[in-house]
Every structure is written in structure tokens, then in C-alpha cells.
Amino acid sequence: MSDKEIKKNKVFLETYGCQMNEYDSELVRAILKKENYEFIADEREADIVMLNTCAIREHAHRKIYGRVHQIRHDRMGKPVMIGLLGCMVTNLRQELLEDHSLKIDFIAGPDSYKRLPDLIREASSDGTKGYDVTLSEFETYSDIYPTREDRGNPSTRPSGSLRVNAWIAVMRGCNNFCTFCVVPYTRGRERSRDPQNIIDEVRRLASEGFKQVTLLGQNVNSYRYETHDFAYLMEEVSKVKGIERIRFTSPHPKDFPDRFLDVMANNSKICKQIHLPLQAGNNRVLEMMDRTYTQEEFLGLVEKMRSRIPGLVLSTDIIVGFPTETEEEFEDTLKVISQVQFDSAFTFKYSERKGTIASKKYPDDVTDAQKTERIMRLNELQKGITYKKNKAHIGQTHTILIEPAISDKPSHNSVGRTDGNKLVLLSQNGYRMGEMVKVKVTDATPHALKGHPLNLSFHPSSC
Numbered sequence: 001m002s003d004k005e006i007k008k009n010k011v012f013l014e015t016y017g018c019q020m021n022e023y024d025s026e027l028v029r030a031i032l033k034k035e036n037y038e039f040i041a042d043e044r045e046a047d048i049v050m051l052n053t054c055a056i057r058e059h060a061h062r063k064i065y066g067r068v069h070q071i072r073h074d075r076m077g078k079p080v081m082i083g084l085l086g087c088m089v090t091n092l093r094q095e096l097l098e099d100h101s102l103k104i105d106f107i108a109g110p111d112s113y114k115r116l117p118d119l120i121r122e123a124s125s126d127g128t129k130g131y132d133v134t135l136s137e138f139e140t141y142s143d144i145y146p147t148r149e150d151r152g153n154p155s156t157r158p159s160g161s162l163r164v165n166a167w168i169a170v171m172r173g174c175n176n177f178c179t180f181c182v183v184p185y186t187r188g189r190e191r192s193r194d195p196q197n198i199i200d201e202v203r204r205l206a207s208e209g210f211k212q213v214t215l216l217g218q219n220v221n222s223y224r225y226e227t228h229d230f231a232y233l234m235e236e237v238s239k240v241k242g243i244e245r246i247r248f249t250s251p252h253p254k255d256f257p258d259r260f261l262d263v264m265a266n267n268s269k270i271c272k273q274i275h276l277p278l279q280a281g282n283n284r285v286l287e288m289m290d291r292t293y294t295q296e297e298f299l300g301l302v303e304k305m306r307s308r309i310p311g312l313v314l315s316t317d318i319i320v321g322f323p324t325e326t327e328e329e330f331e332d333t334l335k336v337i338s339q340v341q342f343d344s345a346f347t348f349k350y351s352e353r354k355g356t357i358a359s360k361k362y363p364d365d366v367t368d369a370q371k372t373e374r375i376m377r378l379n380e381l382q383k384g385i386t387y388k389k390n391k392a393h394i395g396q397t398h399t400i401l402i403e404p405a406i407s408d409k410p411s412h413n414s415v416g417r418t419d420g421n422k423l424v425l426l427s428q429n430g431y432r433m434g435e436m437v438k439v440k441v442t443d444a445t446p447h448a449l450k451g452h453p454l455n456l457s458f459h460p461s462s463c
């Protein structure tokens with residue numbers, strides 16, 4: 001029997017990269033389940049293995065190539081179809097199709113998932129490679145209700161327990177073309193979903209027990225549908241009964257009108273937390289990145305946000321070693337970090353992405369040793385700030401939303417998150433996922449808070 005003759009209905013899907021990819025995998029599950037495909041957790045039993053890839057991280061393609069070879073090797077000759085999905089395939093389609101050692105059966109870009117059943121059929125019927133990496137100006141998948149994986153172990157979750165967070169893509173694509181970023185090339189132009197369609201999805205999620213929704217988009221706060229902006233959408237979502245918390249990611253600093261900040265400040269369901277990517281603190285570097293703001297404008301925005309939204313928790317993204325970045329220019333980034341005092345930061349060493357403006361215009365001339373030295377200094381600085389910010393919560397009272405336990409072991413205590421998204425390790429276990437618990441913070445580490453529950457009327461071990 002050849003690879004192409006087997007009945008291919010058991011699918012193993014592995015997801016790399018960001019939350020948008022996780023969400024897309026939920027869409028893929030919904031699309032294929034409707035066609036009677038079954039998703040399984042053991043890749044060795046699968047007829048089809050699909051890797052939902054990411055193009056953001058350095059050497060992402062090498063990792064995927066290695067994974068494909070490993071899957072074929074582990075099968076020891078047992079037939080399997082392999083399909084690649086996601087950002088990497090849009091970026092490297094030619095290379096993937098021409099590399100015969102990989103033996104990829106089908107390829108689908110981020111706007112082609114509805115065609116997956118056809119692509120699989122094409123690949124399995126006559127052996128031609130099924131591929132579609134067309135980028136759409138309209139596709140938002142608003143007619144698909146994603147099959148969300150229940151995080152947490154059902155066998156240890158008490159019956160009747162609530163679910164926690166659902167991701168909802170409200171817009172896709174990006175028009176910004178920051179010079180280092182592949183997203184506008186791999187995911188196409190911005191397009192937003194009809195707000196009514198989003199509200200319907202949120203209502204359904206609430207009826208299924210979800211307590212929190214996180215609105216997703218590559219440039220989420222540039223959401224625009226007819227006359228409706230992101231502030232309108234957030235307000236409408238907050239009216240859905242049963243949803244206790246609303247978060248969003250990832251915004252761009254250029255899209256924060258005062259009206260949106262006021263909606264955030266005055267709506268108790270919208271979490272007082274913003275991930276605000278700075279990327280660099282030096283004006284020349286920011287201009288080369290085409291981030292459209294200066295250091296001064298960014299600092300002004302932070303000041304305005306904090307004055308309008310008391311208790312706001314801020315996090316950021318930083319790239320060190322952008323082409324031609326000097327030591328003094330890097331120190332501008334450190335100065336901004338010290339001044340803003342972000343609660344946390346995701347830090348990256350610059351690395352070229354094929355097809356981006358930076359890869360065509362600027363030689364990657366900061367050495368890896370310099371980048372490593374800079375990122376270590378940056379991380380050290382941020383670690384101290386994060387620890388200091390966490391310690392400032394000791395003695396404070398927060399309401400936390402209980403999340404899936406870090407471990408299934410009964411000895412592990414419950415965990416939850418504050419409105420500002422700080423992880424809190426509780427001094428007791430047995431709380432139900434999705435429950436809101438009032439806690440007093442008793443201690444802090446650089447990574448989390450420790451807290452004691454104050455909901456004395458409820459004693460978890462008695463339930």
C-alpha cells in the first residue's frame with residue numbers, strides 16, 4: 001500500500017508560534033471535524049500530521065524541516081501524509097515545494113484553511129501536491145466556530161467546573177510594514193469581522209462557561225468595521241452576560257485614541273492591562289524600524305495611559321541589535337525601560353526575516369556577541385523591575401480568575417490571574433477553574449505573586 005492509498009482520517013496537529021496560530025489551529029479543527037476527520041494526540045497513530053508553522057522566530061524553518069524529517073523517521077516506513085500550514089509556508093512556498101527530501105503532501109497558508117479538505121483530497125487521490133497560499137483581502141473565518149481545546153485535565157477537573165479563556169480573532173493581517181516584520185507578507189492586509197458576528201460568538205462562549213475572552217489581532221486596536229472602532233467593540237463585548245473579563249493583544253501604540261483609554265478606564269470588565277510594544281528606545285532606530293512614533297511620543301502615551309487608567313499593568317516587546325544600532329542607541333532603550341518601569345518585557349535579538357524591508361535595506365551588522373551582551377543587560381534590568389513591581393503588590397487585595405492547575409498533582413495549589421494578568425499561586429488547592437477568588441497577596445517572586453484566599457465562605461476541600 002502506498003502513502004496515497006490509505007484512508008486518511010486521523011489527524012495530529014502541532015502548533016508553533018503565537019496565539020493567532022493557536023486560534024487558527026482551532027479553526028482548522030472545526031473545518032476538518034465537519035468533514036469527519038478525527039484529531040488525536042499520538043502522532044504515531046495519525047494518518048495525517050499537520051504542522052501549523054510560524055515565521056517570526058529565528059531559524060523557524062530549520063526547526064520545521066527537522067521536525068518533518070523526524071516524523072518520517074519515527075514512522076519507520078509506516079505511511080503518513082504531512083501538511084504544512086501557517087505563516088512559514090506563505091514565506092517559503094517555493095523552497096518547500098522544491099525541496100523533495102521533505103516530501104510535503106500539502107501546504108495551506110493562513111487564508112486557505114477552508115480549502116484544507118480539498119487540498120488533502122487532491123494530495124491523496126493523485127499524488128499531486130495540494131497547495132494554496134493565496135492571501136485574501138476578505139477572509140476572516142467569521143462563519144467558523146473554532147473547536148477550542150479545553151485546557152486542563154478533564155479527569156482532574158471537578159464536574160460542573162467552569163471554563164476560563166477563549167481567544168477570538170477580531171481582525172487579521174497588518175498594514176503597518178514595520179521593516180523587521182514578516183506578518184504583512186505572510187498574513188496579508190488588515191480586515192475586521194462584523195461586530196455582531198463577534199458578539200454572537202462571545203455569547204455562545206459565555207453559554208459554554210467561558211469567563212474571559214481575549215480579542216486577538218495582529219494589530220488589534222486598528223480594528224475597524226464600517227463606522228465601528230475597537231472601543232465600540234470592547235464596549236459591546238463587555239455587555240455579554242457571563243463574561244467577567246476581556247483582554248486584547250497585540251496593539252500598536254499609534255492606535256490608542258483617548259476615547260478608547262476612557263472606555264478601558266470606566267469599564268470594570270476590561271482588564272487594566274496593555275501589552276505596548278516599544279521595540280527600541282532610540283529615535284533613529286525607531287525610524288529605521290518604521291514604527292511611526294518617537295521615544296518622546298511613546299513616553300507621552302505611557303504617561304497619558306497611566307493618568308487615565310489607575311493601576312494599569314504594562315508589558316512590552318524589545319528587539320536588541322537592530323542593524324546599525326550603536327551602544328549609545330541601545331542605552332536609550334535601557335533608559336526608556338528604566339523610566340517606564342514595565343511590569344514585564346519580551347526581549348528578542350534582531351535576526352533577518354526573508355522578504356522584509358530591513359532584510360533588503362540594512363545589513364545585519366551587529367554581531368551576535370554584541371546582541372547577546374545587550375539582551376543579557378536588558379533582561380537583568382527588566383528582571384529587577386519586574387521583581388520590584390511584584391513586591392509592591394504584597395499586602396494588596398486582588399480578585400483572581402482561577403486557571404488550569406500548573407500540574408495535575410493534587411498536592412499542587414490552585415493558580416489564578418489578577419486583572420493585570422499577574423500569576424498568583426494560592427496557598428490552598430481545590431478551587432474550580434473559572435472561579436473568581438478574592439486573595440490577599442502575601443509574597444512575591446520575580447515571576448509570580450503568592451496569595452491567600454479571602455472568600456472564607458467557600459472552603460475548597462469541603463466541596
Ligand code: SF4
Pocket residue numbers: 174175176177178181182183184218219252
Ligand atoms: S504592527 Fe509591525 S510588528 Fe506588528 S504585525 Fe504589523 S508589521 Fe509586524
